[in-house]
Amino acid sequence: MNAEFSATDLLTSLEIADGPSYDTLPFGVVKMTKDGIIVAYNKTESEIAGVTPGNAIGKHFFTQVAPCTNNFMVAERYASIELDEEIDYMFTYIVSPTKVRLRLLKSAKCKHQYLLVQKS
Amino acid sequence: MNDSTAMEKQVQAMLSIIYQVPVGIVETNAAGLITQMNPKGVQLLMPFFMQYDLSPENNMLLLLDKMLPGINTAISSFTNESGTIVQQQNYQVELNFQNRQTVRHFFFTVNKIDSDTLSFMFDDITAFYEREQKISQALQDQAVERSKFEMASGILHDIGNAVVGFGSYLTKIKRQISQNDYDTLKNLEGFFLKHQPQLISCFGETKAHALTTLLQGLAQNQKNSQDELQKALGDQMNIVTHISEILTLQRQYIKGQGGSQRAKVGIRDIINDCLPMLMATFSKKNISVKSTLPFDLPLITGDKTRLMQVFLNLLKNAAESINTDHAGEQKIEISAVAHPEELVVSIQDTGSGIDADVLPTLFTRGITTKTEGNGLGLANCRSIIESHNGRLALQSEGPGKGATAIIRFKL
Numbered sequence: 001m002n003a004e005f006s007a008t009d010l011l012t013s014l015e016i017a018d019g020p021s022y023d024t025l026p027f028g029v030v031k032m033t034k035d036g037i038i039v040a041y042n043k044t045e046s047e048i049a050g051v052t053p054g055n056a057i058g059k060h061f062f063t064q065v066a067p068c069t070n071n072f073m074v075a076e077r078y079a080s081i082e083l084d085e086e087i088d089y090m091f092t093y094i095v096s097p098t099k100v101r102l103r104l105l106k107s108a109k110c111k112h113q114y115l116l117v118q119k120s
Numbered sequence: 121m122n123d124s125t126a127m128e129k130q131v132q133a134m135l136s137i138i139y140q141v142p143v144g145i146v147e148t149n150a151a152g153l154i155t156q157m158n159p160k161g162v163q164l165l166m167p168f169f170m171q172y173d174l175s176p177e178n179n180m181l182l183l184l185d186k187m188l189p190g191i192n193t194a195i196s197s198f199t200n201e202s203g204t205i206v207q208q209q210n211y212q213v214e215l216n217f218q219n220r221q222t223v224r225h226f227f228f229t230v231n232k233i234d235s236d237t238l239s240f241m242f243d244d245i246t247a248f249y250e251r252e253q254k255i256s257q258a259l260q261d262q263a264v265e266r267s268k269f270e271m272a273s274g275i276l277h278d279i280g281n282a283v284v285g286f287g288s289y290l291t292k293i294k295r296q297i298s299q300n301d302y303d304t305l306k307n308l309e310g311f312f313l314k315h316q317p318q319l320i321s322c323f324g325e326t327k328a329h330a331l332t333t334l335l336q337g338l339a340q341n342q343k344n345s346q347d348e349l350q351k352a353l354g355d356q357m358n359i360v361t362h363i364s365e366i367l368t369l370q371r372q373y374i375k376g377q378g379g380s381q382r383a384k385v386g387i388r389d390i391i392n393d394c395l396p397m398l399m400a401t402f403s404k405k406n407i408s409v410k411s412t413l414p415f416d417l418p419l420i421t422g423d424k425t426r427l428m429q430v431f432l433n434l435l436k437n438a439a440e441s442i443n444t445d446h447a448g449e450q451k452i453e454i455s456a457v458a459h460p461e462e463l464v465v466s467i468q469d470t471g472s473g474i475d476a477d478v479l480p481t482l483f484t485r486g487i488t489t490k491t492e493g494n495g496l497g498l499a500n501c502r503s504i505i506e507s508h509n510g511r512l513a514l515q516s517e518g519p520g521k522g523a524t525a526i527i528r529f530k531l
Contacts, residue, residue, distance in 0.1 A: 055132045067139050068162030072220065073170065088175050090166060094131070095138060095145075095156040097178060 001025060005103060005118045006086065015110045028117030036060050036078070039112065048100065048117055050093045061115065068092055069115070074102065081108050088120065146240040147233075152181025155237075164226075164244055171217050180240060187213055191228060198232060205238075206230040210245070225249040273371060280367045287360040294353045302346055305339035362396065369393050385424045387465055387529075388413040391454060394431045401439050402452070411454040418458050420529045422508045430501045430512075434467050434525045437497070441471025441523060462531055468524040474516035482514060505529075 001021040003010055014022070014029065019040035022029040028045030032038050041056040049066065056065045062075040068091060069075055077083060083106040091098045099120040106113040144161030148154050165183065169175045172186040184191045188211050198205045206228055215222050225248075229241040312319060312332045319328035391413060402409055435452065442450045449470070456465045474482070483502045498514075505512040509530045516523040 050131070051135060052128070052132055055136070064136075064139065066159065068159035068166070071163050071167060073167055073217075088170075090157075090162050090169075090175070090178075092157055092159050092162060094135065095147075095158055097154050097157045097162070099175070099178070 005101070005116060010103075010116075011084070011105045011107055011110060011114065014105070014114055015112060026118075028115075030056075030061055030066075030115040030117070031112050032061050032114070034078075034106070034111075034113055036062050036075075038065060041065075045117055048093065048098060048119060049091055066091070069102075074104065074115075077104050078106055078113055080106065082106065083113070091117065143241055143243045146180055146242075148180045148238045148240070150236045150238065152179040152184075152238070154178050154180055161240075161242075164242065167215055167217050168213075171215065180238075188226075188228070191230060195230060195232075195238065200232065202232050202234055204229070204231050210249075222246075276367055276371050280364065280371070283360055283363050283367065287357060287364070290353055290357050290360065294350065294357070297346060297349050297353070302339055302342040305335060305342055309335045309339055362399075366397055369397065382421055382423055384419040385422050385427065386417065386419050387427070387456060387463065388415070388417050390424055390428050391431050391465075394428060394435055397432065398435055398439060401436070405439060405442055405444050406450060407439055407442055408449065408451045409454070410451060413454065413456050414458070416458075417456055418463060418531055420463060420508065420531070422529075426504045427508065430504050430527075431467075433497050433501050434527075438467055438469035438471060438523070438525070441469055441473075443472060458531070460531070463529045465527045465529075466524055467527075468522065470522045473519045473521040474514065474523050475519055476516075479514060479516060483512075 001013070001017050001024050003013055003025060005027045007013070014031065019031065019042075022031070022040055022042035023044075025042060025044060028048050029040065029042040030038060030045055031040035038056050038059055038061050041051070041053040043053075046053055046056070051065055059065050062070040069089070073087065074089065077085065083104050085104045087102050087104070089100050089102045091100045101118045101120055103114075103116040103118075105116065139159050141158050141160055144164045145156075145158045146154055146161045146165070147156040166175075168183060168187050172183065174183055174186070181192055181195070190211070191206055191209075194205050208227055208229055211226050211228060213224050213226060215224050223246075224244055225246045226242055227245050231239045231241075233239055309332065312335055316328060316332070319331065322328070323331065391411065395409065395411065401407075435454075438452045442452075444450070451470055453468045454466070455468075456463065458464075483498050498512075502512045505527055511528045513526045513528075514523060515526060
């Protein structure tokens with residue numbers, strides 16, 4: 001799979017593609033159910049956050065895998081039915097702060113919701 | 121399993137723990153540059169970094185300078201090589217972000233690890249703080265309520281003493297007027313009649329008869345006055361007894377205030393206790409009250425004080441809705457029926473009735489149709505009845521057609 005972080009039709013492309021194909025993307029991809037349970041966690045995301053896909057898939061993203069996002073700036077934004085926003089944020093690799101840019105994606109037309117992560 | 125896989129597993133296990141640490145932890149150098157930070161720390165501080173447009177700086181001291189400058193002052197005035205600078209201090213901070221303005225409460229602990237390392241531990245304790253405030257407010261309200269009831273109890277006690285004193289005084293007057301001159305006058309009348317011939321010889325027949333007749337009139341007047349006074353005093357004593365009974369009831373119910381006391385209670389007894397308290401109101405408005413409450417109504421489990429508040433309120437509302445200028449008989453009818461699963465009590469009045477538009481709003485706090493009401497009566501009544509596993513409804517066919525309060529208790 002090949003796509004730009006800010007591409008306009010990215011949500012549709014991600015929804016069509018399968019989990020392993022996300023590993024070729026240069027930014028982190030977290031694919032979640034609309035309840036926040038991780039169904040795909042790509043290689044780049046694993047490198048940024050330090051969490052292996054095996055330890056991420058099946059867990060709740062906002063409370064178990066990335067509690068740093070569990071606030072109104074990120075997690076609560078997913079209460080919207082339609083969402084496509086980019087914000088500057090901070091992740092922790094183990095405990096090292098890492099500046100990132102996040103793209104929050106969700107649509108009523110898609111079964112899943114996504115969080116894309118790009119190192120600043 | 122090779123060493124790197126084992127190490128990876130350990131890291132992942134450690135991550136799971138670090139990610140669940142329930143407080144924010146940040147480590148910085150002496151200049152405030154963040155070197156380590158746990159996810160909870162990011163979660164709590166990111167909104168503030170954004171608020172102060174400090175994200176690229178990644179500097180804790182710059183953030184605190186805007187967010188909580190007092191902590192920076194404490195840090196800069198701390199001269200020891202290491203030690204605790206701030207210990208579990210609570211702070212209030214405003215969070216304004218994306219049109220959301222809130223006040224948050226944080227605790228902070230700041231330690232100087234060495235000359236070039238600071239550690240910060242913190243958490244957002246707003247929910248805990250608000251809960252504490254609510255509990256504190258509830259305790260205060262409870263104390264105020266208790267003191268009100270203590271005051272009311274004291275006043276009732278004093279009035280009770282005064283009423284007893286007044287009753288004793290009336291009894292004394294009654295006793296005194298019973299020892300009046302009527303009997304003496306009657307004896308004198310008898311004496312005059314017995315010695316009529318002597319009187320005639322002294323005063324002449326006409327005068328002697330007139331004297332006896334005068335004496336008879338005086339005795340009769342005295343008798344009439346005595347009877348009237350006795351009757352008036354009897355009425356006064358009945359009123360005093362009635363007031364005493366009401367005071368006793370009020371004191372009995374005031375004793376039950378300040379806490380919920382559930383026991384088996386009889387609705388008939390409660391309503392019968394309410395009626396004397398409102399008798400003056402009913403009588404003033406010439407309202408006839410018809411209560412048909414069967415003796416064998418089933419008991420319900422409840423707080424008799426709270427239920428009495430409800431029935432007093434409903435009966436008072438019924439009485440207040442009745443306009444004295446209105447022609448025809450004004451009445452309040454109280455009835456109750458026990459079904460296998462519920463006990464239904466109705467209070468029906470011939471008052472001013474309720475507009476269909478107003479009816480649904482009457483149980484809303486703050487809504488009232490009275491000029492001097494605060495709109496809490498019916499809302500409180502409903503909440504008390506619901507706390508007794510019951511329902512309270514008001515029915516009216518419209519203005520001028522009276523209203524009926526229906527209370528249903530599940531059995």
